[in-house]
Amino acid sequence: MQDQIKRMLVINPGSTSTKIGVFDNDSSVFEKTLRHDTDEIKKFKTIFDQYEFRKNAILETLDAEGINISKLSAVVGRGGLLRPIPGGTYAVNKEMIEDLKVGYAGQHASNLGGILAYEIASGLNIPSFIVDPVVVDELAPIARVTGFPQIDKTSIFHALNQKAVARRVSKKLGKKYEDLNLIVTHMGGGVSVGAHEKGRVIDVNNALHGEGPFSPERAGTVPAGDLIDMCFSGEYYREEIMSMLVGEGGLVGYLGTNDAVKVEKMIEAGDEKAKLVYDAMGYQIAKEIGTASAVLKGKVDAIILTGGLAYGKAFVNDISSYVNWIADVIIEPGEDELQALAEGALRVLRGEEEAKNYSIDELNTTTVK
Numbered sequence: 631m632q633d634q635i636k637r638m639l640v641i642n643p644g645s646t647s648t649k650i651g652v653f654d655n656d657s658s659v660f661e662k663t664l665r666h667d668t669d670e671i672k673k674f675k676t677i678f679d680q681y682e683f684r685k686n687a688i689l690e691t692l693d694a695e696g697i698n699i700s701k702l703s704a705v706v707g708r709g710g711l712l713r714p715i716p717g718g719t720y721a722v723n724k725e726m727i728e729d730l731k732v733g734y735a736g737q738h739a740s741n742l743g744g745i746l747a748y749e750i751a752s753g754l755n756i757p758s759f760i761v762d763p764v765v766v767d768e769l770a771p772i773a774r775v776t777g778f779p780q781i782d783k784t785s786i787f788h789a790l791n792q793k794a795v796a797r798r799v800s801k802k803l804g805k806k807y808e809d810l811n812l813i814v815t816h817m818g819g820g821v822s823v824g825a826h827e828k829g830r831v832i833d834v835n836n837a838l839h840g841e842g843p844f845s846p847e848r849a850g851t852v853p854a855g856d857l858i859d860m861c862f863s864g865e866y867y868r869e870e871i872m873s874m875l876v877g878e879g880g881l882v883g884y885l886g887t888n889d890a891v892k893v894e895k896m897i898e899a900g901d902e903k904a905k906l907v908y909d910a911m912g913y914q915i916a917k918e919i920g921t922a923s924a925v926l927k928g929k930v931d932a933i934i935l936t937g938g939l940a941y942g943k944a945f946v947n948d949i950s951s952y953v954n955w956i957a958d959v960i961i962e963p964g965e966d967e968l969q970a971l972a973e974g975a976l977r978v979l980r981g982e983e984e985a986k987n988y989s990i991d992e993l994n995t996t997t998v999k
C-alpha cells in the first residue's frame with residue numbers, strides 16, 4: 631500500500647540565516663535560505679525579539695511561493711539551547727518552549743526553531759518537533775573536566791549536521807558510522823570540531839560561548855585573564871561583552887561582516903588585514919582538528935569539512951594543508967540540516983520511532999550552570 635504523503639515545514643534558524651524547506655515525506659519540494667545581514671540582526675536585543683521578524687520572513691516566503699500551509703502534517707524546527715539531552719526527535723511542549731524562550735543554556739538563533747515550529751503548528755492544530763538539538767551531549771567524562779572546578783565543559787555544537795554528514799560520508803565509504811572514527815568540522819556562523827568515536831561525539835568545542843576557533847561571528851577561545859580585566863574595567867555592560875564574543879566577534883569584530891564571500895572579495899581586492907584574519911581563522915580551525923586527532927589517539931578514518939565556509943575552495947585547501955597528514959580530508963560543503971530535520975520528524979509521523987518527551991524533572995541538569 632502506498633504511504634500517505636506527509637507534508638512538513640522545516641525551519642532552521644542559524645546565526646546568519648533562516649533556512650526553510652517543505653518536504654513531502656523525505657523529498658524536498660521547496661528550499662530557501664533567507665540571509666540576514668549583521669546590521670539587520672543587531673537591531674534586536676535578544677534572540678526571542680527576532681521571533682516576529684523571522685516568522686514573518688518565513689510566512690511571506692511561503693505565501694510568495696504559493697505554498698498553502700493548511701496542508702501541512704507537522705512543523706519541525708532546529709532545537710536550541712535546552713538542557714543537555716540525548717539525540718533524537720522530541721515533541722515540542724510547554725516546558726521546552728519556556729527553556730527556549732529564556733535560553734536555558736544561552737542565546738542562539740536555534741532557540742527560535744522550536745518556538746517557530748510550535749507557534750505555526752499550534753495555529754494549524756498539527757504536531758511540532760525538534761531533532762538533534764545543539765545541546766546533544768555525548769561527551770566522555772574526561773572531556774568534561776575543564777581544570778576549573780566551578781565550571782564543567784558544555785556540549786553545544788552543530789549536532790544535527792555533524793551527525794547527518796558523518797552518516798552520509800560513512801555510507802559513501804561503505805562503512806557504518808558506528809564503526810568509524812571521524813573528525814567533523816562544521817564551519818558556519820559558528821565553528822564546531824567534533825571527535826566522533828564510533829558514532830559518539832566524545833569531545834567537541836563549545837561553538838557558542840567562547841571555546842575553540844574563532845568563526846564568522848564568534849570570538850572562540852580568548853585569553854581568560856585579559857577578558858576578566860575587561861569585564862571588571864567598569865567600561866562595559868555584561869551584554870556588551872557577551873555580544874563581542876558571540877555575534878560581533880570573529881570576522882565581524884575584525885572586518886565588520888559575517889559574510890565570508892565578502893571577505894574573499896576584500897582579499898582579492900588586496901586587503902591585507904582581511905587576508906591575515908581569514909588565514910588566522912583557517913589556522914585556528916586546523917589547530918582544533920589537531921586537538922580532536924589527539925582525542926582519537928591518531929586513529930582517524932577521515933576529516934570532514936562542512937558548513938557554508940566549506941564552499942570556499944582556497945579556504946578548505948588551506949585548512950587541508952595543515953591537517954591532511956592526519957587522515958583524508960573530505961569536503962561536504964553546506965549542510966544537510968533541513969533533510970535531517972524532515973527525516974527525524976517523518977520517522978515519528980510514520981510510527982517508526984516514538985517522539986521523546988522533554989521533561990525537566992527527568993533530565994540531569996548537573997552539567998549546565
Ligand SMILES: Nc1ncnc2c1ncn2[C@@H]1O[C@H](COP(=O)(O)OP(=O)(O)O)[C@@H](O)[C@H]1O
Nearest residue numbers: 644646647818819888889890891938939941942
Ligand atoms: N560560496 C561560498 N564561499 C565561501 N563562503 C561561503 C559561501 N557560501 C556561504 N559562505 C559562508 O558561510 C557562512 C555561513 O555558513 P552557514 O553554514 O550557512 O551558516 P549558519 O547556518 O550558521 O547561518 C557565511 O560566512 C557565508 O558567507
Ligand SMILES: CCCC(=O)OP(=O)(O)O
Nearest residue numbers: 644645787818819820838
Ligand atoms: C550553537 C551551536 C550551533 C551554531 O553555532 O550554529 P550556527 O553556526 O548556525 O550559528
